Amino acid sequence: MNEFELIAQLSRSLPGNASVIVGAGDDCAVLDSGQPGRYLLLKTDAVVQGVHFSATTEPERIGHKALGRCLSDIAAMAGRPIAALVTMALPTHFEAPFLQRIYDGMSLLAKRHGVAIVGGETTTNPERLLISVCVLGDVAADKCILRSGAEAGDALFVTGDLGGSLAGKHLEFEPRLAEARWLADHFAIHAMIDLSDGLAGDLRHLLRLSNGGAEILAGAIPISRAAKMQARTESSARTPLLAALSDGEDFELLFTVAGRVAVPLLDAWKKQFSKTRLSCIGKITSAPGLKLRDKTGLRPLEAHGYVHFS
Amino acid sequence: MNEFELIAQLSRSLPGNASVIVGAGDDCAVLDSGQPGRYLLLKTDAVVQGVHFSATTEPERIGHKALGRCLSDIAAMAGRPIAALVTMALPTHFEAPFLQRIYDGMSLLAKRHGVAIVGGETTTNPERLLISVCVLGDVAADKCILRSGAEAGDALFVTGDLGGSLAGKHLEFEPRLAEARWLADHFAIHAMIDLSDGLAGDLRHLLRLSNGGAEILAGAIPISRAAKMQARTESSARTPLLAALSDGEDFELLFTVAGRVAVPLLDAWKKQFSKTRLSCIGKITSAPGLKLRDKTGLRPLEAHGYVHFS
Numbered sequence: 001m002n003e004f005e006l007i008a009q010l011s012r013s014l015p016g017n018a019s020v021i022v023g024a025g026d027d028c029a030v031l032d033s034g035q036p037g038r039y040l041l042l043k044t045d046a047v048v049q050g051v052h053f054s055a056t057t058e059p060e061r062i063g064h065k066a067l068g069r070c071l072s073d074i075a076a077m078a079g080r081p082i083a084a085l086v087t088m089a090l091p092t093h094f095e096a097p098f099l100q101r102i103y104d105g106m107s108l109l110a111k112r113h114g115v116a117i118v119g120g121e122t123t124t125n126p127e128r129l130l131i132s133v134c135v136l137g138d139v140a141a142d143k144c145i146l147r148s149g150a151e152a153g154d155a156l157f158v159t160g161d162l163g164g165s166l167a168g169k170h171l172e173f174e175p176r177l178a179e180a181r182w183l184a185d186h187f188a189i190h191a192m193i194d195l196s197d198g199l200a201g202d203l204r205h206l207l208r209l210s211n212g213g214a215e216i217l218a219g220a221i222p223i224s225r226a227a228k229m230q231a232r233t234e235s236s237a238r239t240p241l242l243a244a245l246s247d248g249e250d251f252e253l254l255f256t257v258a259g260r261v262a263v264p265l266l267d268a269w270k271k272q273f274s275k276t277r278l279s280c281i282g283k284i285t286s287a288p289g290l291k292l293r294d295k296t297g298l299r300p301l302e303a304h305g306y307v308h309f310s
Numbered sequence: 311m312n313e314f315e316l317i318a319q320l321s322r323s324l325p326g327n328a329s330v331i332v333g334a335g336d337d338c339a340v341l342d343s344g345q346p347g348r349y350l351l352l353k354t355d356a357v358v359q360g361v362h363f364s365a366t367t368e369p370e371r372i373g374h375k376a377l378g379r380c381l382s383d384i385a386a387m388a389g390r391p392i393a394a395l396v397t398m399a400l401p402t403h404f405e406a407p408f409l410q411r412i413y414d415g416m417s418l419l420a421k422r423h424g425v426a427i428v429g430g431e432t433t434t435n436p437e438r439l440l441i442s443v444c445v446l447g448d449v450a451a452d453k454c455i456l457r458s459g460a461e462a463g464d465a466l467f468v469t470g471d472l473g474g475s476l477a478g479k480h481l482e483f484e485p486r487l488a489e490a491r492w493l494a495d496h497f498a499i500h501a502m503i504d505l506s507d508g509l510a511g512d513l514r515h516l517l518r519l520s521n522g523g524a525e526i527l528a529g530a531i532p533i534s535r536a537a538k539m540q541a542r543t544e545s546s547a548r549t550p551l552l553a554a555l556s557d558g559e560d561f562e563l564l565f566t567v568a569g570r571v572a573v574p575l576l577d578a579w580k581k582q583f584s585k586t587r588l589s590c591i592g593k594i595t596s597a598p599g600l601k602l603r604d605k606t607g608l609r610p611l612e613a614h615g616y617v618h619f620s
Contacts, residue, residue: 006406006409006432007430007431007432009406009410010409010410010413010430011429011430013413013417014413014417014426014427014428014430015417015420015421015425015426015427016426016428017392017393017424017425017426019392019393019426020393020426020428022428023426023427023428023429024427024428024429024430025429028429029393029395029428029429031392031393031426031428031446033343033345033348033350033392033448034345034348035343035344035345038343038344040343040350040446042393042395042428042429042444042446043395043429044354044395044396044397044429044431044442044444045397045431046397046399046431046433046442048399048433048434048435050436051433051434052433082327082329082341082343083327083329083330083339083341083352085339085352085353085354085444086354087354087355087356087442089356089358089440089442096316096319099316099320100319100320103320103323103324107323107324107325110325111325114327115325115327116324116325116326116327116329116330116333116341117324117325117333117334118324118326118330118332118333118334118339118341118352119321119333119334119335119338119339119352119353119354120317120320120321120324120334121317121354121355121356122316122317123356123357123358123361123362124358124361125358125435125438125440126360126437126438127436127437127438128435128436128437130399130435130440132354132356132397132399132442132444134352134354134395134444136341136350136352136446138343
């Protein structure tokens with residue numbers, strides 16, 4: 001049983017209540033606390049030494065990543081992050097200055113996005129550092145974007161460049177909060193997800209909740225310089241395209257809009273975010289399944305995204 | 311540097327924003343998201359194998375404790391818990407049925423208190439199980455009870471019985487949510503905290519934020535049967551009173567009200583919660599420091615609460 005199957009099984013019997021708009025399964029939980037016209041967003045996530053960062057990772061970058069992952073999920077709902085709480089599980093020989101530098105990295109990112117850090121617990125985890133972050137956000141109820149709204153005929157967009165994140169981007173990515181809110185404010189975005197498990201894997205999550213399929217164009221997928229470099233220098237047989245399809249932790253936005261909106265959206269994006277690439281990589285289909293079109297034709301995509309457990 | 315000193319140091323430079331009513335330092339963070347007359351409460355906490363439970367603890371009780379600790383903090387603000395998120399950091403050889411039983415224990419507690427569980431992440435922590443829980447709650451803005459409101463002359467109350475929690479209560483306590491909301495609805499509670507670090511330690515937290523001192527009466531402290539049993543059967547030199555003063559994880563409420571309210575409050579409590587002891591254990595003083603009065607007279611209390619690190 002992998003991570004997704006396990007969560008899916010456990011999620012089936014979780015207790016709910018009248019406040020729950022969206023429970024487990026989307027980028028964030030969506031809650032109605034009674035404030036007219038607004039929903040609350042709640043997200044928690046953890047980074048673990050040896051899994052998400054190494055023993056030699058700079059502490060500021062660890063802090064950045066720990067908070068950034070949750071902010072990227074708030075972005076995926078087109079939300080506004082309000083406040084974060086941090087639980088630090090510290091190994092036996094932690095040093096206070098190291099911890100201070102982790103908080104420095106988190107605080108810098110928090111300040112850039114107007115997020116308050118409203119508390120921190122510490123506990124012990126003798127063998128390795130683990131940081132769990134919880135972020136509360138909110139969003140206008142009519143601007144909250146789920147994974148489940150994609151429709152056949154929608155154009156499929158992705159921000160930035162994909163693949164090769166482990167070369168560095170996974171520790172220094174900027175959550176696409178401003179971009180996501182701009183998108184939701186100016187266009188009828190049907191569905192959105194942030195890319196943490198790899199394009200192919202995350203697109204499959206979106207398709208499963210939207211009950212659709214997709215056709216993506218190999219030549220349109222924005223491949224990062226890091227993915228190209230890796231393919232050139234490593235003995236690995238992975239092509240840059242495969243890296244862009246399956247590498248995790250891109251922390252970019254994948255979203256869909258009605259096909260007729262695609263061109264005006266691209267034009268407006270270029271004016272608003274001239275430094276960040278936006279790529280139309282394919283379309284949503286009513287037929288289920290994920291297919292890749294390249295010069296040899298259309299074929300089912302076997303490559304899957306990064307899966308934490310196997 | 312111990313846990314409290316470390317958090318205090320780190321907390322000084324955390325970023326804030328206009329939504330923050332109370333940041334780090336109280337039982338929960340208190341936030342104003344713009345809903346008139348209500349505040350949001352946010353709390354996160356973790357339990358770690360080998361620290362908060364053992365390798366042989368029943369999984370349902372692990373789940374109960376993981377969620378219960380956060381709910382006890384929501385209770386300490388007289389809040390209503392709305393939703394919880396769970397991050398499971400699983401050791402290498404986890405088994406899905408074990409995990410299901412953890413969720414069962416959590417879900418049972420959640421249902422009793424009307425809390426939705428709105429998502430769960432899993433990650434890896436190879437050497438031991440760690441569960442981080444985040445709870446969102448809310449409270450009427452004029453009923454939210456902080457640690458900082460105690461005034462000289464206040465009567466000091468504690469619910470339940472104290473000490474010896476490790477004999478079992480730490481895995482099966484019921485968070486005092488109903489009691490706390492009843493207190494806030496019917497009396498002007500000045501300050502409140504939940505007992506997780508031990509009566510003496512938590513009272514010191516409350517006094518530090520209230521800028522006061524306290525005199526407690528040795529004979530009035532409600533000592534649990536477990537603490538008395540331990541003193542009788544163990545070779546330890548710890549008296550039951552010392553256990554009640556310093557043992558952690560009681561998860562009871564400690565609160566203060568104006569002295570003139572003490573008797574009517576006790577009377578009303580007995581009618582409302584006849585099965586749960588409520589004890590007036592002393593008073594708040596303008597002179598700083600914590601003093602214990604017993605038959606030998608009044609003396610400074612040296613015993614301190616449980617401190618996670620030392």
